[in-house]
Structures are given as structure tokens and as C-alpha cells.
Amino acid sequence: MSRSPLCKPWEHTLTRRQLLGAAAGTAGTIGLGGLGGLVQPAVAEEMKQKEKQVLFMWIDGGMSQLESWDPKPNTQFGGPFRAIPTSVPGVHISELLPRSAKQMHHLAIVRSMCTQDNSHSAGVGRIQRGDPKNRGVTYPYFGSAVAKLMGPCERKLPPYVWVKPGSSGFIHQDAGFLGPKYGALAFGDGKPPENLLRPDTVSEADDAARQKLREAANRRYGELRRPLANDANSYVYDMAQTLMRRSDLFDTSQYDPRDVQRYGTHDLGRHTLQGLKMLEAGVRFVKVNSYGWDTHGDNFNGHLSLMDKFDQAFSAVVEDLADRGMLDHVLVIAMSEFGRTPRINGHVGRDHWPEAWSIAMAGTGLKRGVVAGATNDKGTFVDTDEYDIGHMFHTWFRCLDIDAFKVEYDNGGQPLPIAHDDMQPITAVLA
Amino acid sequence: MPHRVRSLSYLRVLAFAGLVSGSPVLGSIAVAEELLHQRIDKLIAASAAGDLAARAEDGEFLRRVYLDLAGRIPSVAEARAFLDDMSADKRTTTIDRLLASEEYSTHMAEAFDVMLMERRGEHDEWMKFLQTSFAGNKPWDQLVREILAPDAENEAARGAAFFYTKRLERYGQQDDDMPGLVRDVGRLFLGVDVQCAQCHDHLFIDDYKQEHYQGLYAFVGNATIRTDQPFPAIAEKPLMKEVEFTSVFVQVPKSTGPRLPGGEEIELPLFKAGEEYEVPPDRKTNSPGVLKFSTLKILAEQLPRAENEFFNRNIANRLWWLMMGRGLVDPLDMQHSGNPPSHPELLDLLANQMAAHKFDIKWFLRELALTETYQRSGRLPAEGTVPPATSYRAALEKRMSAEQLLRSVLEATGESTRVREEKEGAPKFKDVADRFNKALANPPKEPELEFAPSVKGALFLSNDTLVLSLLERHEGNLVDRLIKLDEADAVAVELYLSVLTRRPNDEERADVREYLDQNGDRREAALGHLAWALLASTEFCVNH
Known part of the structure; x- marks a missing residue:
């Protein structure tokens, strides 16, 4: 009985205000309830015009801040790697990020992350859900939150796509109380979803004709009916149609070989390049991820190999987004659930360290070429203001022009804040 | 006079209910003479606070009751027979026939498997x-x-x-x-x-x-x-x-x-x-x-005994949800004083009656199916106003499970026999069932309570070759039957009765005629498209 899959440890940190303010919310109101968002609130209408988008690079297991954005060479815990100068005078990052160093003038780094959970099981969820604390409901991951608050882009591609290693599927769990519709459409290894391709027996014209017949049938059915089921059913067919039209997104054989080399032929490189194509095609929120960063043993060789892949993919996509002018409307975030301990353990590894770590960002709403916050000389703790994940959610929502102090979720009548209500955006990185 | 006998035995059980559940015996003798379904309707009407939807048309009722009690839509022959049946008690006799069928137990086993195991395996x-x-x-x-x-x-x-x-x-x-x-x-x-x-x-x-x-x-x-x-x-x-x-x-x-x-x-x-x-x-x-x-x-x-009110209320509420589309207590597993039922008196009545009738599921479902509440149309009573789901003023749309969809698709396409009997060239039932489950069931541990369509499901019904093969011409299947009909009007009627358990209206007949005229040289494909469009429509994909 040591563990419960449903009642997460982070839900147990309560403030008095939240206890008093909490209503009898439950996670049970999903499905059609969640589809209320089909009719986007006014704020989403406004958002759509701007077509802001997100690329979220999730580094699963914990990237070491000391081997990346916050090196402390020649100190007690600094490890063997040097710091190198970047395209921004005075800013140094780890030598394991040589390509990203050249893109530093586009980046905004936060070096003073101080979060709560030092276990993966708690951290992965808590961080990506923005730690809303105990509201009696499971909060959405950032991608689901954006899918809900902003909806799909005009081109009607699914709003939340996850290009990931492993299997495909619809990761509805990400959506929490928002309802499964806002989950992630996951493309395992970037492969197309099952049944994406129209079989040869149905020509394009025939498909269009039968879809038109289907739409007519739905229109008739919808007269004098509750709208939700019919809207939802029409909506998933629209989305399926859009995806079918863009099946080229999954045809990686058409990619420029030079791009493939630049991003890297490894999973993260290929998936990030595909993520860029998804953004260009009009997906609202693209998540890519890299597994295997939990370097409790042999941290330095581990990071030597892992950081190279990350550096390749991250720098390439930032460079390309900047070249295409897309950084003006795309927010890029690269982060883990925590950093790694300054102390080097007996296995030459670093353990979990939520006390002082870094996040790298770029793009819309952010200053370019800045570093916010600092750790102490040894890199053990934060020396400046500490930022928790709630601060980051506020910051990102601000970048996306969503007012987190005004916009709320409506969980079947229960109003819920979209970001931690005791926290603020980090003005030091906001443009 | 089976009617009379039923109400007498009902009175006997009522006295028993008072003893068993320790609750006050339910109202006066005058009230007790009414059957449960009549009392349900009175309680629902009393708190409706607005217009009730009309009684469901025969086709609408038939489709619903087949899905709820037999787990599939009626075949075209069953639909025709019912629509043409002029007897006054045809709804009741249909309910009783379905409850007595083997399909009832298969469907209930599947429905309770989904409810109790939540797709764990x-x-x-x-x-x-x-x-x-x-x-x-x-x-x-x-x-x-x-x-x-x-x-x-x-x-x-x-x-x-x-x-x-x-x-x-x-x-x-x-x-x-x-x-x-x-x-x-x-x-x-x-x-x-x-x-x-x-x-x-x-x-x-x-x-x-x-x-x-x-x-x-x-x-x-x-x-x-x-x-x-x-x-x-x-x-x-x-x-x-x-x-x-x-x-x-x-x-x-x-x-x-x-x-x-x-x-x-x-x-x-x-x-x-x-x-x-x-x-x-x-x-x-x-x-x-x-x-x-x-x-x-x-x-x-x-735990499972009449003295346990939680137990009685839970099963009454779950069976009500199964038939009516929404629990009187909603969510189903949130019975507590802060989340009162929409109709407290009704839930008490149902729970007590369930216990008094020794937890007779079939009896209980029969009473629910006989209510006007159940037999109301899903069309809203008036334009512009959407009555709250808790009012039961119009029938609620229910999710069709992957199993119900599979059986209904096979019935609609006229492929049920060929697939079940694994005739030559036909896909195996188990294979088709696995594909439907994979595309349309929820992931493990996720209760299937509401209609929640997905892109995956839409792509499946649109492009899966096995699904599409059901719309190719095979002897005796839907497309084969349609192809043999010369008149576009007859095609439209056969098509709509087969797939949607109703006859088409004028506009729908005209659309069928127009599409067939446009595709005169490729009738089989055109008929397949017409049938597909109805299979993919909301009217087919939800139990309404």
C-alpha cells in the first residue's frame, strides 16, 4: 500500500486558501462535458488570429544543468567539462552545447528553477501540469491546456501532437479534467496514425463525395438535437480529413538530406525536424521528447553522448525557426522534470535535483539572448529569486497572450485557475 | 390478464420491502397499486419544469430498445415488421421478446464487462x-x-x-x-x-x-x-x-x-x-x-444485501444510467451528501424496489423500458431551448460501445450472418471485433460513460479495409440488395431502414436519387458511398 496511482504526492501540499476555496470538483466530468470547449470562448477566437504555436522539447529523466545551461567549471561539483562563450557576450554555457551557443542570441535561459519533486513519478506529471496544487482534479499537461485554451490553428490540424519514440496512440491522460478530446495525438517514431491513408479502392473524389453525404446526414440529424454529440462527431471527422490531406507530414523520405544531417539521424533529431514540419503545417502544439537522461551512473559519459544529440536538434530548430521568421509566433521550450545533483555520487553519476536547475526557451513573447536568475558559485542552490513551475506556466501563457489572471477553466461549473494562483510570470525574460 | 397478476405480486413484494430495507413502506396503498414505470413517469413529470419531448416514433424507439436490450440495431426485416405492425402493445411485446433473447445475455455480459473491468483485459x-x-x-x-x-x-x-x-x-x-x-x-x-x-x-x-x-x-x-x-x-x-x-x-x-x-x-x-x-x-x-x-x-x-443502501442505490443508479444515459447520481461513483441525486425520491424508490424485487435485473430493466421517460424522443421539444440533461425531458444520447457498434455495423451492412458463420471469404468475427475494440474502445481503466468520438475512430471507419469490405457487394448483403432495386426511391427506403431503422424523408430520398443519377455507370460504388455516409453519421454512431 505504499503507492497510489491516483492520489499523487504533489496533490498533498495545500495552502489554506486553496483548501477554503476548493469546491467539490471531481475528475469524473469528462467526455461530452469536456466538449463544451468546442465552442471556443472569445479569448480563443482572439488567439486564433495570431496563430501562436508551441514547440515543447521534453528531456525525460533530468538533464544536468551543470552539463548544459549553467556550467560551473573548476568548482567542487563542476565536473570535467568546460564552459564556452556564446553569441551573447558574457554568457557562457557548457561546451557540450557548441551549436546552441551560436544560437544564444535567440534564447532565454532561466537558471533559477527551484521545484518540489525529486522523483520522476511525481515530477514528470507535476511539472508538465504546472503544479496547480490540490484542486481535487487532475490538471492538464501544458499541451492539453494550450489545446483547450487556443484550439486548433486555422488549418484544423489536431491542436496537440506528440512525436515520440515508441508507440502511437491518443494520450488522453494528458488532458486531465479537460476531457479526453484535449489529449495528445501521438505519432510513435513519427509514423502516421493507423488508417491515415485512404485505400486505393476509394478515390479522392469518391472520398470527398461520401464525406459530403455524411455531412448532410449530420446536418439533418442535428436539427432539434442537443448539439454536443453531433458537433463532436463532425469535429473528429474534420480533423481526420485534415490529417489525411497532410499525410505528406509523415513521409520523411521527402525531407532534404542536408536537414536530416543537421538535425541528426537519431530519434530526437528526426522527431524535431518532423515537429518543425508539423508547426509549419499548422499544428498548434508540438511535443517531442528524448528519453534516457536519468544518469545516476556515469553521468559525464552519458551527457557527452546525450547532449550532442540534444544540441544538434535544438540548435537546428531554433536556427530554422529564426530564419523563417517563425520565432515571432512560435514559443520553444526545452526542459526536464528537474536537474541533477551537484554532488557526484559513487557511481560517477548525478541524482535528482529539483533545488536549482535550468530551462531554455526561445521565441514569441520572450527577450532574446537573456539569462534570468543565478545559482551560487557551486551551483548547489539558487542565489536569486526562485522560480517554480507555476511561474513558468504564467510566463508561457503570457507569451501566448493568454491572461492567466483572467482566463479560467470551467470544470462543470467549478472555476479553476489555469496557472498557479500564488505565482507570477517571470518579467526578466518577457519581451 | 397478466397485467393484473403482476400488480398483485407487486403488492406482496412491497410489504416485503418494508421489512427488508427498514425504510418506510412506500406511500399509501393507492400509490402502491401503480406499477413502477408509472410511478417513475409521475416523478419525472413532476419536476420536469418544461415541455416534454414527444413520444419517440416507432423507428426511434425500436432502434433504442434493440441497442439497449440486444446490443445491436434491428435488422431491416425486424424494422419493417415492427413499423408495419398495427397492434397497440407492440412496444411491450418487443421489450419482452428482447429480454428473453439470447442476445440480451450476450449484450448484458458485454456491458457489465466494460463496466466492471473497464477494458483491463x-x-x-x-x-x-x-x-x-x-x-x-x-x-x-x-x-x-x-x-x-x-x-x-x-x-x-x-x-x-x-x-x-x-x-x-x-x-x-x-x-x-x-x-x-x-x-x-x-x-x-x-x-x-x-x-x-x-x-x-x-x-x-x-x-x-x-x-x-x-x-x-x-x-x-x-x-x-x-x-x-x-x-x-x-x-x-x-x-x-x-x-x-x-x-x-x-x-x-x-x-x-x-x-x-x-x-x-x-x-x-x-x-x-x-x-x-x-x-x-x-x-x-x-x-x-x-x-x-x-x-x-x-x-x-x-456488501451485497438489501440492508445496504449504498448497494441498492448503486445498482439502481447504474441500470438507470444504462437505459437513460445519465445517472440520477452523476458521476455514478460519487454518491455522497454533497452530490445529491437529481431526483432523490425517485432514486429511493428505485433502490427500494430493486431490493424488494430481490435484485431482479430483468424486471428492473423492463420497468425502465416501459416508462414514457425511456420512450420519449431525443428531438428537443422546442427550438432554441436545450432542456437540462437532469430533467429527462428529451431522451439523452448514449455512447455505443465498440461491441454495439460492431454488431450494428454488421447488421446494417447485412453482413452479420456471413461474418458470424465465417462463410468463405468473410472476415472472422473475432478479427473484426478486435479491430473495432482497438479503434473505438477506451484505454484500460477509463470508464466508458459518455460518447467520446476520436480521430482514431473516424480514420478507422473511413479507411479500414475490413470495414470498407463490408460495403462491397456480397450475396445477400446490403449493397447486393440495393443493387437489385431499380427505383431510387426503393433504394432509399431499403438503405435507411437497414442502417437507421427509419424511412427516409423527401429530402433524403431526393439526395439518394441525385447521387445515383450522377453515378449511373458505377452503381455498386455509389451505393457503398451512400451506405458509408450513413454508417459514419452521428445518427448511426450514437444510441439516441
């Missing part, structure tokens, strides 16, 4: 247990008793242990799901979700205490999987001491013996070490032994 012995239970109209209390204290010696019912074993299974790095098991015993049989009270009293629901979770845990916490049997089976270790727990908020150690929510704590007998067993376990024969004090047996005695 499949097992033939479990399905056999459910199927025989519903075929024999096993009372719900007995069915639950067999689940809570599974008997490996009872071949017909031993599969019931799957409820435990699947949750206690370990695979890969996944530990057993004991918290999930405790939670599900509460959720599925009592309608209370005490999961959030595992480590402290529930934060927002005053009724849910940590004692409730821990008390339930004391009952089932010692269950383990038996690996010596080819069928699902469990063993039980003796409970030697009370379950000790501490709230993470109030650091005061507490303990409890087995205890149901709202029930008394059960005292633990003291046995000397080695004397806990009536029949000691035997490693040589792999016999798990027989405990003198089995908490599972006590759970099976105490």
Missing part, C-alpha cells in the same frame, strides 16, 4: 460467468457475492475471480493495483469512490473518511492470485490484526478492522499461530486451504 471464464449469469437472470446480489468471494470449485462461476486477479496481476515493472481494487469495490458496487481517502479523509467530500478506504482495504487486502490454476482464482491470507493507518494531515495512529462505508466494524477473532485455518493450505496439492475467518466471505455476505 479479457478472459473467457469471466465472460462465461457473466453470460450464464445474465442468461439465468441471476439476481445482482448473488452475482456480486460470487465476484467478491469467488469459489474455485464452482465451475460456472469461478471466472468471477477475474475481477480480483486482473487487478492484482503484476506485469513488467507494474506492481499489483491493490489501491485500484479497493477503489473499484467501492466505486462499482457501492457507488462511492474512496480512493482520495486512502491517505487522509477526503478533502472535499465530507462523507468519505480514511476509515472507509482502510475498512474496505481490510476486507480485500489479503487476497492474492493463485497461480496453480488455469482459470482466474485467488487465495486469501489470514487477517491477523487490524489495518493501521495515519492521516498525512493529522499524525494520529488509527486502526480498523474490516468495515463497510456506513457499516459496523467487524471484530477480528484471535487465533493462535497455526490455528487460523479450518483446512490448512497444502503445498503439495497447491490447495490454498480454508480460513476460519475469511474477510472476503464476510465482504460477500455483508
